[in-house]
Every structure is written in structure tokens, then in C-alpha cells.
Amino acid sequence: MHDLIVEGLEKQFDGNMIIRDLSFTVEHGEFFTLLGPSGCGKSTTLACLAGLERPSRGRIELAGRVFSDQKRDVFLPAEERNLGMVFQSYALWPQMTVEQNIAFPLKLRKVDGGQRARTVADVMEKVGLERLGKRYPHQLSGGQQQRVALARALAYSPDLLLLDEPLSNLDAKLRDQARVWLKRLQSDLGITTIYVTHDQEEALSLSDRIAVMLQGDMVQVDEPRAIYKTPATAEIAGFIGRSNFLPGVIERGGVAGSDVAIAVEATGETIVGIAAEDLPSGTPATLAVRPEGAQIVATQVTRDEVNEVLEVEIIGESYLGNRVEYQARYGDVVLQIDGTETAPAAEVRLLVPRTALRVYRA
Amino acid sequence: MPSSTSGTASGTEPPNGTRYVNTNLRDSGAGTELRGPVPSAPAPGLVPPRHRRFLGFDRNQSIWWGAFIVLALFVAAPIVPTLVQSVRTKALYDSTGEFSLGAFARLFTEAQFGEVILNTLTFAVLTTVMTLLIAVPIAVVVTRTNLPGKRLFETTMQWPYYVSSLIIGLGWMMIYGPAGFITELVRGIVGGQPWDLYTIPGMALIEAVSVAPIAYMFCRNALLQSDASLEAAAKTSGAPPLRILFSIVIPMMRPAIVYSAVLVFTVAVETLSIPLIIGIPAGITFFSTFLYKNGLQSLNPDYGLLGAASVIILLVAVVLVVTQTRLLRNAQRFVTVRGKATRPKPLDLGKLRWVAFVYVAAYVVIGAGIPLLGIFLRSFTFILTPLRNPLESLTLSNYTRIFEIPAYSGSIVNSLVVASVGAVLVTILVFVVALVAKRSSFRFRRGLDYLALAPQAMPGLIVGIGLFWAIAVLPFGLGGLIHGTLFALIIGFGFRALPSAYGAIAPSILQIGEELDKAANLSGADWLRTVRSILLKILLPSIASAFVLTFISMFKEYSPAIFLQSADSKVFGTTMLEMWAQGATGPVAALAAIQIAIISVVALVASKYMKGIQHA
Numbered sequence: 001m002h003d004l005i006v007e008g009l010e011k012q013f014d015g016n017m018i019i020r021d022l023s024f025t026v027e028h029g030e031f032f033t034l035l036g037p038s039g040c041g042k043s044t045t046l047a048c049l050a051g052l053e054r055p056s057r058g059r060i061e062l063a064g065r066v067f068s069d070q071k072r073d074v075f076l077p078a079e080e081r082n083l084g085m086v087f088q089s090y091a092l093w094p095q096m097t098v099e100q101n102i103a104f105p106l107k108l109r110k111v112d113g114g115q116r117a118r119t120v121a122d123v124m125e126k127v128g129l130e131r132l133g134k135r136y137p138h139q140l141s142g143g144q145q146q147r148v149a150l151a152r153a154l155a156y157s158p159d160l161l162l163l164d165e166p167l168s169n170l171d172a173k174l175r176d177q178a179r180v181w182l183k184r185l186q187s188d189l190g191i192t193t194i195y196v197t198h199d200q201e202e203a204l205s206l207s208d209r210i211a212v213m214l215q216g217d218m219v220q221v222d223e224p225r226a227i228y229k230t231p232a233t234a235e236i237a238g239f240i241g242r243s244n245f246l247p248g249v250i251e252r253g254g255v256a257g258s259d260v261a262i263a264v265e266a267t268g269e270t271i272v273g274i275a276a277e278d279l280p281s282g283t284p285a286t287l288a289v290r291p292e293g294a295q296i297v298a299t300q301v302t303r304d305e306v307n308e309v310l311e312v313e314i315i316g317e318s319y320l321g322n323r324v325e326y327q328a329r330y331g332d333v334v335l336q337i338d339g340t341e342t343a344p345a346a347e348v349r350l351l352v353p354r355t356a357l358r359v360y361r362a
Numbered sequence: 363m364p365s366s367t368s369g370t371a372s373g374t375e376p377p378n379g380t381r382y383v384n385t386n387l388r389d390s391g392a393g394t395e396l397r398g399p400v401p402s403a404p405a406p407g408l409v410p411p412r413h414r415r416f417l418g419f420d421r422n423q424s425i426w427w428g429a430f431i432v433l434a435l436f437v438a439a440p441i442v443p444t445l446v447q448s449v450r451t452k453a454l455y456d457s458t459g460e461f462s463l464g465a466f467a468r469l470f471t472e473a474q475f476g477e478v479i480l481n482t483l484t485f486a487v488l489t490t491v492m493t494l495l496i497a498v499p500i501a502v503v504v505t506r507t508n509l510p511g512k513r514l515f516e517t518t519m520q521w522p523y524y525v526s527s528l529i530i531g532l533g534w535m536m537i538y539g540p541a542g543f544i545t546e547l548v549r550g551i552v553g554g555q556p557w558d559l560y561t562i563p564g565m566a567l568i569e570a571v572s573v574a575p576i577a578y579m580f581c582r583n584a585l586l587q588s589d590a591s592l593e594a595a596a597k598t599s600g601a602p603p604l605r606i607l608f609s610i611v612i613p614m615m616r617p618a619i620v621y622s623a624v625l626v627f628t629v630a631v632e633t634l635s636i637p638l639i640i641g642i643p644a645g646i647t648f649f650s651t652f653l654y655k656n657g658l659q660s661l662n663p664d665y666g667l668l669g670a671a672s673v674i675i676l677l678v679a680v681v682l683v684v685t686q687t688r689l690l691r692n693a694q695r696f697v698t699v700r701g702k703a704t705r706p707k708p709l710d711l712g713k714l715r716w717v718a719f720v721y722v723a724a725y726v727v728i729g730a731g732i733p734l735l736g737i738f739l740r741s742f743t744f745i746l747t748p749l750r751n752p753l754e755s756l757t758l759s760n761y762t763r764i765f766e767i768p769a770y771s772g773s774i775v776n777s778l779v780v781a782s783v784g785a786v787l788v789t790i791l792v793f794v795v796a797l798v799a800k801r802s803s804f805r806f807r808r809g810l811d812y813l814a815l816a817p818q819a820m821p822g823l824i825v826g827i828g829l830f831w832a833i834a835v836l837p838f839g840l841g842g843l844i845h846g847t848l849f850a851l852i853i854g855f856g857f858r859a860l861p862s863a864y865g866a867i868a869p870s871i872l873q874i875g876e877e878l879d880k881a882a883n884l885s886g887a888d889w890l891r892t893v894r895s896i897l898l899k900i901l902l903p904s905i906a907s908a909f910v911l912t913f914i915s916m917f918k919e920y921s922p923a924i925f926l927q928s929a930d931s932k933v934f935g936t937t938m939l940e941m942w943a944q945g946a947t948g949p950v951a952a953l954a955a956i957q958i959a960i961i962s963v964v965a966l967v968a969s970k971y972m973k974g975i976q977h978a
Contacts, residue, residue, distance in 0.1 A: 050880075052880050052883065052884075078884050079886045081884075085884040087881060091877035091878050094878075104895065105886055108885060152881075
């Protein structure tokens with residue numbers, strides 16, 4: 001069953017379209033992530049869901065309750081939506097203790113003192129903050145503050161949890177731990193969650209589904225694996241993970257998902273890959289290959305039914321600890337290719353499965 | 363933790379059994395902004411608070427509109443009557459008057475307003491030049507070099523906030539005036555009259571001394587905010603200290619210098635104290651004294667003329683204040699990096715630092731120290747002259763005379779009442795207005811910003827004249843109730859104090875992350891509840907400092923009272939002027955000493971108390 005339904009959502013600021021005609025649904029209990037670079041409109045989308053911004057157009061509905069419908073001039077302000085939100089800065093109220101922070105939303109809901117104390121204790125235990133109740137926010141570490149913010153957002157059983165880059169202020173180690181912990185907490189609670197981030201690792205590891213946003217458009221909505229393996233456009237392929245692009249022209253066209261042959265400009269060679277969209281012959285196109293999608297092999301290896309082989313020259317390497325990235329010259333372009341520490345010979349070939357070669361319209 | 367996202371789960375019991383209030387679930391939106399047949403399923407779990415609305419108007423909007431209307435009336439009260447009066451032939455309350463532009467013509471024919479303009483501009487230009495000559499070098503050497511005693515100078519340069527320019531003027535007269543202590547001393551040595559302060563340059567010098575600290579503060583702030591690494595870069599590329607000073611530090615201050623020049627010019631155009639105590643006896647008329655003479659000293663005042671002159675002065679002031687705002691915006695654009703924790707090492711001036719020391723010390727001692735000391739000495743003596751040892755003529759009679767005459771002692775009480783009641787009212791108004799302007803979705807919030815800063819462009823005397831007329835035309839005999847009361851003074855002084863009080867609160871609101879409000883909204887708090895529970899407590903220290911600042915400036919204020927007061931509602935400044943005119947120098951000195959003492963105590967207590975707040 002759909003929990004959150006968004007239809008035709010748009011927001012303009014001074015004539016600039018920040019988000020354009022977004023429509024999506026989120027299932028009950030789903031972890032749904034808005035992923036995109038800064039300025040893509042993901043935070044504006046979240047603010048519209050929260051009721052902090054009034055959309056210019058469109059409709060938002062949660063579990064049958066209409067939050068906003070511009071056509072009918074309906075707008076429910078943030079304070080009446082019963083949502084929980086964790087801000088990037090955590091936004092803990094500095095003059096209140098941890099307990100007071102968590103209790104404030106309960107006070108607003110006229111929960112009586114005894115019940116309030118029990119709920120606060122309960123939720124603090126859930127996020128692992130026992131014994132910190134009397135502290136003030138500035139006396140806590142970043143990780144603890146983040147937990148308080150989450151506890152505050154969860155204490156009153158909100159109908160939807162909104163997370164605005166909640167992990168971005170933690171240092172790298174802590175962020176990895178918090179990610180695992182957050183995912184477990186969310187699935188334990190089964191609360192529908194909208195998560196906003198620009199960090200693809202966070203998005204890929206946490207989400208049930210990811211909506212990729214670029215320049216105000218939602219360009220692809222899918223499960224993490226599908227987003228990574230079959231990016232819908234070249235832009236997404238470039239934004240999520242790393243990709244090498246080889247421009248060229250389609251020689252033998254085909255519909256989306258079929259094999260197509262592209263003559264690449266770099267060498268004039270013809271390479272067969274999978275069409276990401278319908279590509280008739282003669283269309284200018286670009287071939288994408290991920291650095292980890294190719295394997296460095298000896299010059300004897302040749303192409304076969306399922307693999308393409310590219311002749312390259314290794315011209316440099318970057319040691320990155322868990323892997324080594326090689327710069328391979330292919331015609332007049334340089335490809336980034338992952339490899340092992342064993343240094344390859346200068347003249348090598350790249351073995352790439354056709355399923356790892358995706359062709360997009362240029 | 364109950365998961366509460368299922369739309370149909372109104373009967374499900376959360377796992378841990380905590381089921382809270384579940385009555386009164388949201389209906390289909392009656393009485394809320396939800397109009398029409400909007401389907402709304404009941405929300406499970408806790409219900410967010412609902413805020414009552416009346417005809418689409420909630421309590422927040424009532425406050426926003428209320429603040430807007432009160433502020434608009436407050437700001438319009440002195441301005442509108444002035445504008446109307448300037449084009450009427452008779453007094454505003456006289457309905458037989460007709461529309462006429464004659465007053466503007468009379469200004470330049472009969473009233474010789476052209477000469478007044480020339481005097482005022484000469485005075486303002488001279489004041490500005492002298493102020494910059496004093497303030498800029500002092501700001502540079504105190505802030506950036508190894509000046510001896512810089513700590514001491516940092517503190518003493520703040521004194522003008524505690525002393526009004528009227529008192530500086532009176533102090534200068536007692537010491538450097540024709541019969542002043544130092545003048546007599548020098549005359550004894552050189553023979554004839556050593557100097558004459560009864561000239562435009564002389565008056566400009568006194569004005570410059572009294573406003574220099576304002577320009578100093580702006581230049582100092584610019585120096586503190588500028589990027590320290592620029593100096594470090596100059597140093598590593600081999601520039602000697604003086605070179606760094608002239609090639610890096612001073613050019614970076616240019617926006618601050620230009621801004622304070624315009625600010626000082628504005629102050630000089632509208633000032634009353636020096637033109638009144640020196641200009642009138644010297645026969646030199648300025649903007650403010652023109653209004654004073656035509657409004658108060660004439661038996662049959664020409665109200666049209668008064669209105670027309672006010673409008674012209676107002677226009678000049680508006681142009682200057684708009685320029686200031688533009689420049690300030692520009693100056694802020696120059697601030698490159700903020701919040702650098704490490705300050706550069708002060709530049710070493712070598713032997714020159716003693717020259718700098720003499721320059722700064724000369725200003726502090728000759729400009730402020732001696733005149734203020736003179737006021738205190740004069741207040742405890744029969745006469746202050748180098749011909750007699752002051753210790754031989756000690757007396758308390760100046761003070762006893764003040765307390766014996768009810769009109770004098772009454773003015774102390776009046777000032778205290780006006781300043782404390784006024785500061786409470788202004789602080790409350792400014793707090794609400796600043797929150798609406800900076801932190802609400804009110805449609806005209808930008809307008810509030812402009813309204814709150816508009817009084818900057820109103821010289822005190824014109825505020826007095828304008829309110830005088832406004833009170834005169836109030837319906838239902840309300841005018842009679844207000845006229846000449848302390849309440850009228852509170853309105854006039856409050857009007858003048860509004861922009862600085864606003865300036866003390868508004869920036870500190872901007873420093874609070876907006877996410878704190880948004881988090882409260884998401885938690886279920888509307889605007890008013892967010893203000894009460896979240897923002898009020900965080901802002902308490904700046905509310906307190908706005909209160910103290912407003913108290914002090916209203917306590918020093920007097921120019922609107924010249925037109926608004928009655929015999930029973932005199933304040934410090936007006937009483938001092940009156941006694942000064944009668945030649946009662948001793949009691950004037952005593953009154954000035956009392957004013958300085960009260961302000962010092964308030965400032966001292968406040969600074970201790972504010973530290974207390976900050977540590978908590």
C-alpha cells in the first residue's frame with residue numbers, strides 16, 4: 001500500500017524552477033532516499049514534504065491525509081503534519097537538556113508528566129542515550145547529538161521520518177557505524193523514512209529505493225543495485241560510482257536492453273554493448289564503462305561471444321590502498337581502470353563483459 | 363517505539379503498549395486551512411497540537427499584523443503631520459488653513475534659510491574631516507600596533523556611550539570657553555585671547571571630539587574583521603611594519619572610513635547641543651537652531667515655515683541615511699574571512715609608537731578627560747578658575763540647590779521614569795518586530811525591517827515638532843491627555859531609540875540557526891510557541907543588552923523634549939540647557955555629574971550581570 005503519494009510537485013523561487021513536476025510514491029515502512037549533488041532540489045523536496053516550504057504546484061498526501069494541494073489551495077503547516085525530522089545540524093535546542101529536547105514535542109501533544117517521562121526514557125534507551133538525559137547539547141559529542149536529534153524526532157511516533165543528511169557532520173569512522181545502526185533502527189521500527197543525501201555510499205547501503213535527482217528532475221527511481229548496475233542516463237552513470245565515457249556513433253541500432261554496436265571516436269573500433277535506451281543506427285551515442293567493470297589481461301586474449309577486448313597502453317597508476325587505479329590510453333582517450341598491485345606490462349588488453357558496457361544517447 | 367505509519371491502524375496497539383491520547387483525531391479539516399471535501403484519515407499515535415483559526419486568521423497572524431500596525435502608526439506619527447503642515451497656511455489644528463507652498467518660498471526670502479544651509483554644511487564638512495583625522499589613526503594604532511597602554515585606550519575610547527554630546531559641549535565651555543579654566547591659564551601666559559570656539563571651526567572641533575569614538579568603533583570593527591593572513595602575506599614578502607600599515611591595513615579600511623564619514627556627517631547635520639549652547643550666543647544659525655528659534659523663541663510661530671524647514675532637513679537626512687545603508691552593504695561585501703581565531707602579532711612601530719601614544723593620549727586627556735574632570739570639579743566648587751585654588755572654594759551648594767528646587771530634582775525623576783518605562787516598551791516592541799521581520803512568513807516582513815530603521819533619518823527636534831502636531835490633532839480630547847506628559851516624551855524618545863534597539867536584537871536573531879525553529883515546527887509548535895519556548899530563552903542576553911542600551915540612550919536624550927515637554931515634564935538635558943541659559947553653571951555641572959554617575963552605575967551593573975548570563 002502506498003503511504004506517501006506525491007503528484008506533480010513543483011517549487012519556484014523568484015522564477016527559478018528548483019524542482020520540476022516530481023511524482024513518486026513511497027510504500028509503508030520503506031526507506032526511500034533522495035540522492036543528488038548539491039543544488040539538485042532534494043532538500044527543497046524534503047522541505048515541501050515537511051511543510052517548511054509551500055509548493056508552487058502539486059499535491060502531497062500521506063496515509064490518506066492531504067498535506068498540500070495547490071489546486072485546491074490546501075496547505076497544512078509543518079506543526080500539524082506530525083512528522084519527525086532530523087536536520088543536518090541536528091538543530092538541538094541549546095537551552096534545553098537532552099530530556100527536555102525530547103520531551104518538548106510530547107509537551108505540545110499534552111502528554112501528562114508521568115507518561116512523558118516514561119516515553120522519554122524509553123526512546124533514549126532505544127537510541128542508546130541512557131544516563132545522558134541531564135546533559136546539554138554542547139556537552140555531547142557529534143555522534144551523541146545525532147542520536148538525540150533522532151530520539152527527539154521519534155519520541156512522538158511520527159507518521160513519517162525525514163532525515164536531511166544526518167550523517168554528514170560525523171567523521172568517517174563514526175559515520176560508518178551510525179549508518180549500520182540507523183538502518184537497523186529504521187527496520188526495527190518499520191517507520192516510513194525519507195532520507196536526503198549527496199553521499200552515494202550512504203544511499204546505496206541504507207535505502208530500499210533511491211530516487212536520483214539532477215537539476216530539479218527525478219531522473220531515476222529504483223533499487224540500489226539497479227541504480228548502480230543499470231543507470232538510466234549517462235549523467236547518472238557519471239554521478240553514481242565512477243564511469244569512463246567513450247563517445248561515438250551507433251552502427252547497428254536496437255531498442256533499450258538489446259545489443260547495439262557503436263563505433264567509438266577514440267580508435268574508430270566498433271564495440272558492442274547494451275543499449276540503455278532506444279538507439280537507432282546513426283545516432284550519436286556514448287559508451288560507459290566502470291573502472292571495476294574491466295579486467296586487465298595479457299595481449300593474447302581476444303574477444304568472444306560475451307566479452308569485448310580493448311587494446312590499451314598503461315601510462316600511469318594511483319595507489320589507493322584497497323585498490324590501484326591505472327590510467328590506460330585507448331586511442332586518444334585515457335581510461336581509469338581498477339587493478340591489482342601486480343604491475344601490468346605497458347601493452348595490455350582490457351576484457352569487458354558486454355553487460356558492463358552501457359550505451360547512451362549522446 | 364510504536365510504528366505509526368499505517369493509515370488504517372487506528373485500532374492497532376503498539377508493541378510496547380504505550381498508546382497515548384487517541385481521541386479527537388483530525389476531522390476533515392473544519393476550521394483549519396483545509397477547505398473543501400478533503401479526505402483525511404485519522405492519524406494514529408499522538409496527535410499534533412492544533413491551532414485555532416478564525417476566518418483563516420490564526421493567532422500568529424494577529425500578532426504579525428498587530429506588530430506591523432503599531433510600528434507603522436508609531437513611525438508615521440511624527441512624519442505625516444510634518445509633511446502636511448509644510449503645505450498649510452495655518453496651524454495644523456486650525457481648519458481654516460489652506461493648501462500653499464508659500465512656506466517654502468518664505469524660507470529662502472524672509473527667513474534666510476540659504477545661509478542656514480551654508481552654515482550647516484560647512485559645520486558638517488569640518489566636523490567630518492576632523493573626526494576622521496582623530497578616529498582613523500587612533501583605530502589603527504590601538505588595534506594593530508604595539509602602542510603603549512593600548513588596553514587602557516581600548517576601554518577609554520568607549521566613553522561617549524555613557525556621556526551625551528551636550529555634556530561634552532558644556533564641559534568644553536567650562537574649560538576651554540572664553541572664561542574657561544584652561545583658557546584663563548593660557549591667557550595668563552600669552553596675554554590676549556588664545557583661541558575662539560565661537561566660530562564654525564571651533565564648534566566643529568567640539569562636535570568632532572564628541573563623535574570621534576563612533577567613527578573609531580566602525581574602523582576598529584573593520585580592522586578586527588579583516589583577514590589577518592593578508593598582513594602575514596605582506597610580512598613574509600618582506601614588507602616592513604609601516605609599509606604594511608599604509609599598503610595593506612589602511613586601504614582595507616576604506617569602506618569603513620567612507621561609511622563613518624557619512625554617518626558623522628549625518629550626526630553633524632542634525633545635532634542640537636553644540637549649535638544651541640555655542641551657536642546661538644555666537645549668532646550662527648544651523649538647521650536645528652533654526653527650528654528652535656522659529657518654533658520656541660518666536661512669539662507668534664510661523665508653523666508653515668517650521669514645517670517646510672523640517673521637510674527640507676528631513677529630505678537631507680533621508681538621502682544621507684539611504685547612502686549609509688548602501689555603503690554599509692558595500693562594506694560588508696569587503697569582509698573576506700570571518701572568525702579567524704588567531705590574530706596577527708601587533709605591528710612594531712619602533713620609536714614611532716611614542717608619537718602614536720602622545721596622539722592618542724592627547725585626544726583622550728584634552729578632548730574628554732579634562733572637560734569631564736572640569737565638570738566634576740565645577741560641581742563641587744563656587745567657581746572654577748586658575749586664579750583660585752579649587753580646594754579653597756569647595757561646596758555642596760550646587761547639589762543642594764538642585765534638590766531644593768522641585769523643577770530641577772523633578773527632572774532627574776522624570777528622566778529615570780522616561781528611560782526605564784520607555785526602555786521596557788521599546789525593547790518589547792523591537793523584540794516582537796525583529797522576530798516577525800526575521801523569523802516569520804508574514805507577507806510584509808521586509809517592510810517591518812525598513813519601518814524599524816526609518817527613525818534614523820529623523821532629527822530629534824523634528825520628532826518633537828511632528829509629535830507635537832500629531833498630539834494636537836488627536837480626536838476625542840486624547841491630545842489634551844497626552845500633551846506635555848511623560849508619556850509624550852516616552853513616545854518621542856522611544857522613536858529615536860528604536861533603530862539602535864532594533865540593531866541590538868535583529869543581528870542576534872540572525873545568528874540563531876533557522877533549523878532550530880524548523881525543528882520546533884516539525885515537533886508541532888506554531889510560530890508563537892516556538893518564540894516562547896525556544897527563541898525567547900536563547901535571545902535573553904541580547905534582549906537584556908538591548909534594554910540597557912535603550913535605557914542609556916533614552917536617559918541621555920533630550921532634543922524631542924524641547925517641543926514636547928511642559929513645566930512638569932522636564933528632563934536632564936532640557937533642565938541643563940535652561941540653567942545654562944540662566945548662567946547657573948554650578949548646578950549644571952552638578953546635574954551633569956549626576957547623569958554621568960547614574961549612567962556609569964547602570965553600565966557597570968549591566969556589564970557584570972550580562973557576564974553572568976553568558977556564563978550560564
